[in-house]
Amino acid sequence: MGTVLGIDIGGTSIKAGLFTESGTLVSTKKIPTGKIVNEDAFAAVIGGLEELLCSNGASPFDVVAAGLDVPGPVDDNGRVGMMPNAELDVEGLKAAMAEAFPNMKLAFANDVNAAAVGEMWKGAARDVSSFALIALGTGVGAGVVVSGKLVSGAFGAGGEFGHITVNREEASACGCGRHGCLEQYASASGVVRTYRAECLERGIDAVRLQGPTDSLTVFDAYRAGDEAAQAAISLMCDSLGFALAQVSAVIDPPLYLVGGGMGEGFDLFADELRTAFHAYCLPTCAGARILPAELGNEAAMYGGAFLAMEALGVYGV
Numbered sequence: 001m002g003t004v005l006g007i008d009i010g011g012t013s014i015k016a017g018l019f020t021e022s023g024t025l026v027s028t029k030k031i032p033t034g035k036i037v038n039e040d041a042f043a044a045v046i047g048g049l050e051e052l053l054c055s056n057g058a059s060p061f062d063v064v065a066a067g068l069d070v071p072g073p074v075d076d077n078g079r080v081g082m083m084p085n086a087e088l089d090v091e092g093l094k095a096a097m098a099e100a101f102p103n104m105k106l107a108f109a110n111d112v113n114a115a116a117v118g119e120m121w122k123g124a125a126r127d128v129s130s131f132a133l134i135a136l137g138t139g140v141g142a143g144v145v146v147s148g149k150l151v152s153g154a155f156g157a158g159g160e161f162g163h164i165t166v167n168r169e170e171a172s173a174c175g176c177g178r179h180g181c182l183e184q185y186a187s188a189s190g191v192v193r194t195y196r197a198e199c200l201e202r203g204i205d206a207v208r209l210q211g212p213t214d215s216l217t218v219f220d221a222y223r224a225g226d227e228a229a230q231a232a233i234s235l236m237c238d239s240l241g242f243a244l245a246q247v248s249a250v251i252d253p254p255l256y257l258v259g260g261g262m263g264e265g266f267d268l269f270a271d272e273l274r275t276a277f278h279a280y281c282l283p284t285c286a287g288a289r290i291l292p293a294e295l296g297n298e299a300a301m302y303g304g305a306f307l308a309m310e311a312l313g314v315y316g317v
């Protein structure tokens with residue numbers, strides 16, 4: 001029986017899952033990494049994967065497919081585009097894996113797209129064929145599935161909700177170089193930035209934050225009745241609700257899932273987000289549900305495994 005690997009490459013570690021060829025998760029392993037750009041780093045990744053195999057009675061020759069989730073654009077044909085940072089040499093890792101696992105087919109996916117596929121396979125989108133997963137984290141990413149098919153796009157930019165323009169008057173620039181993107185208001189750094197600006201405007205002291213992306217502390221401040229935090233979260237909900245209403249006018253999905261690190265605060269902002277969505281969407285789209293994602297930080301690992309099985313012809317999306 002062949003073995004399938006779902007491999008999610010994060011900022012400081014890899015989350016790998018070992019699955020049977022029929023899609024049952026057997027075991028997971030977290031492999032700490034630095035930049036994955038040289039032979040030593042490739043060897044450390046392969047070594048970690050071999051340990052995962054070995055501790056479950058499998059050998060490198062048993063690996064029939066692996067799905068690799070990368071933090072950058074991957075187009076509909078699985079071609080990896082330019083990485084926004086130079087922390088991962090995809091071609092180098094691909095070559096090292098092909099050598100270590102000679103019977104393996106390798107599939108690539110953008111990490112948020114993979115998370116969406118994971119939610120479709122084993123998570124909160126099991127009962128629908130079209131939906132979008134919005135990952136609220138350091139940035140805002142999304143994965144879009146229409147009629148059971150992942151929409152990666154011709155240029156790998158399918159699901160770049162974070163760069164939907166929600167404010168054409170914005171003076172400061174987004175990371176993409178444009179102005180007024182959703183990410184500037186609905187990402188963790190966006191919420192913190194708005195919160196600090198609101199504190200300044202009110203002449204009140206901000207609560208102590210752990211850094212420029214510590215939105216969860218802003219959520220705590222909101223719970224404690226902090227007005228500036230409330231304003232920041234209102235702007236986040238208004239911006240996100242507005243963006244989702246535009247998405248509904250294009251693909252009209254029955255379901256939106258909210259995940260990512262800030263998804264942990266979903267209960268706190270869910271009502272306000274739904275209200276904003278309803279205020280901006282076409283009346284005919286108002287039935288779309290907005291729910292929390294279910295698989296947390298394992299979603300992309302599941303999605304990677306699913307896409308690997310798809311490459312084998314076991315599943316079709």
Ligand SMILES: [Zn+2]
Nearest residue numbers: 163174176181
């Ligand atoms: Zn942008």
